[in-house]
């Protein structure tokens with residue numbers, strides 16, 4: 001378990017809600033939820049959510065820190081925005097789900113090997129290398145994330161799809177050797193590094 | 209000089225050899241026909257899409273969009289930003305609104321942005337291409353350009369999630385938006401306003417990380433189109449287009465279905481209806497060929 005996690009347990013000993021309000025994207029909205037359940041009925045992958053959004057909001061208020069942050073429920077969010085436009089309290093549910101998932105990962109509490117978490121990180125790293133996404137490498141890193149043997153199996157299973165995309169000129173093997181990117185890569189990376197530092201500092205100090 | 213000019217944010221998937229390169233080709237064609245000039249934002253970067261949230265925190269993600277808006281304000285001053293990708297549009301517009309409501313975030317993003325020597329004013333409207341067509345141009349002007357009406361084609365308008373929510377097109381309902389149907393009708397084809405899956409999620413990025421769960425939803429989207437007797441599905445979103453089109457073989461293997469439903473961009477429909485070639489409409493970019501559109505383009 002990370003040091004940051006220990007620090008946060010110390011700091012917010014009495015209130016998980018306060019911790020969420022301080023450290024999770026749009027977390028200050030959680031208290032506005034009136035438990036109507038509309039959001040929970042809106043998730044396209046609803047049946048796969050161990051705790052649907054309404055329940056997560058209830059658990060946050062009940063201080064169930066571990067149960068929320070270690071859950072893979074939030075990782076089922078498809079960013080469909082159904083909930084946001086339907087919620088009678090205009091709670092930005094999508095962002096809170098993303099925020100909780102990100103925070104759980106930051107603290108090292110998210111379930112190991114969660115596929116959407118893995119993909120999300122692969123996507124982010126891929127994008128940051130050149131400032132634009134390299135779709136070929138994105139696909140390959142996803143297939144090979146569980147090791148070489150599994151990677152070959154996954155690639156073979158999707159071989160026909162890849163051929164179809166190449167035929168339609170919507171996938172390009174040459175992307176493996178470089179590919180698209182921004183010109184000012186170093187500037188972009190400096191900018192993101194700065195943004196990350198500012199955000200880390202804010203989370204570390206908040207509430208003191 | 210072109211009648212209308214916009215600052216254009218094409219997005220990663222539109223690049224040459226990428227998954228929606230065909231979208232860009234057909235959009236360029238329709239812009240030629242409608243006398244729209246798209247000035248690409250110089251050195252634009254990825255918007256981090258929705259799925260970037262696991263890797264990047266709020267501020268790094270929003271700062272990516274800040275850079276694009278700042279570049280646009282510097283190089284294409286006074287022009288509205290237009291995006292063709294739903295996720296690009298959503299991320300950029302969401303960032304702009306968050307900065308307006310949260311001075312603290314705006315200050316931090318500006319600080320990070322200063323590392324690249326850029327400054328954000330954040331006064332630029334951010335539009336989806338569908339808004340440009342429906343609001344700035346209008347159905348009448350589009351209809352007047354139709355040379356080859358798409359007669360006899362029944363088309364399910366699949367709007368999807370992020371072109372529709374949370375911002376959507378002004379005046380349209382979230383549960384049953386009708387602008388795509390109206391556009392289809394304007395082009396001379398027959399729309400299916402009662403297509404019940406028109407705003408159903410395709411799984412988005414989870415089509416990669418949770419393929420089985422997502423393909424179950426995609427199956428429903430295609431099935432409903434067949435139930436309505438649709439010849440093809442049309443969509444404004446690159447991820448919807450790819451997800452609904454390219455996994456049909458895998459879905460057929462899993463479920464024993466026999467899907468072979470073309471999924472095209474609204475822009476390909478427009479290019480063909482405007483009398484342009486199959487190539488200009490980027491029909492060569494289909495994984496499931498849109499044969500009926502090819503026929504009309506050949507006439």
Ligand code: SF4
Pocket residue numbers: 032033034035036037038039040053054057086087088089090091093
């Ligand atoms: S829809 Fe809004 S108010 Fe209702 S349970 Fe969900 S978050 Fe709470």
Ligand code: SF4
Pocket residue numbers: 039042043044045053076077078079080081082083084093094097
């Ligand atoms: S955006 Fe996420 S939380 Fe909201 S309805 Fe869709 S899947 Fe559920």
